[in-house]
Amino acid sequence: EDISVIGLGYMGLPIACLLAEAGYQVKGIDISTDRVDMINSSKCPYKEMGLEKLLQKVISTGFLRATTTLKSSNTYLLAVPTPQLENKCDLSFLNKAIEQLVLVARNGQTLIIESTISPGTSKEIQSKLLKHNLELNVVHCPERAIPGNTLFELKNNDRVVGSENSIAANLVKNIYKTFSNGQIFITDTTTAECVKLVENTSRDVNIAFANELAEICHELEVDVQHVINLANKHPRVNVLSPGPGVGGHCIPVDPWFLIENTESGELVRLARHINDHRPVVFADQVKKYLKKINGGKVGILGVAYKADVDDCRESPAYALLQELLNSGIKVKYHDPLVMEWACERLSLAELQVWSDVLLLVTDHSAYQGMKFSKFVINTRN
Ligand code: SAJ
16 A cells, blocks of 8 residues: 655654564655755755664665655655744645645545644644535644654654544554554544644743743752752642754744633743743843953853754754844854754864853763863753
């Protein structure tokens, strides 16, 4: 049986590989010829544990083939990016894919949407297809795997399958069962859309609480991490860790999608603002310190959005860099995994010599236990 996976990015590629490993004849479709060529020559376009090895396997066995052309298929799986545009879900990539789809799809085929979308979008897509006289089984099956451990979580996390049609839902459930050990729950499309957004909103709101606590404890002159550690000894308390803000392509945007068309959502909005404000808080700390020592050079340690990934999307390091540059401060960086970024990269040794103060933004394991020769402002502790 064949499946076309549209969009070979952070989620499309691993899912395409897992389906191919499970024995589906998978066509991976992407608009980038570079990416298609890379994948066909078994090279993984980004760092993800175990992915390159799996890619080599499914390319050599011929179960996965990447191409730029979409053709008719029993099942289409859409995993294109749905970024944020002015606090709303930007459907332009998704709409482009749908335009291609209507040219090749036939009635009765199945369209699985894995991309994150705001509540009600699956139904809108279904009506849009109907306007083209196309009756597809539209199923929303949001991805929930964590970058850095994607393959493991794709195989082991529970999943939600949302559909208005129970036959289609079961069909899709059986597809995911071929590689997933998790439980698969069937619901309607709008509920499935909400579930995904609520997961990430819950994390965002909880991180905002930790960040707010950091500011409260700073005023009270107590160590926030110590307070949190002791509070977390309580059996029903689990406060997350404060940090430089929230990065990645999901948690900082999904809360906006959840409340895109609702009047309620004050706490969600506030959490977003608290988390977005964190880089300003640290930039102010840096400026104060530089003033005290009469310095002007900051070395950023770690620019990826979180530890041990090479992904810089929405990383709070960008906002920090902008804040510092706007105040005329010179900035260079080091990151063990990110070789190119928005300012000059130095080796760890060079950075320590060059800078007046170090600003640890990403707590990569490579930095753990390390002694630095300059004062470190640690956004993670
Ligand atoms: N962070 C903190 N404090 C914490 C935890 C995280 O400041 O205590 C920061 C991180 O440094 C990072 C950001 O939050 O900048 C997000 O990191 P993360 O590890 O919480 O999550 P992501 O963005 O890598 O992946 C999330 C996951 N969602 C949940 O855990 C609910 C993942 O399961 C989703 O599949 C993914 O979003 C997605 O694609 O939606």
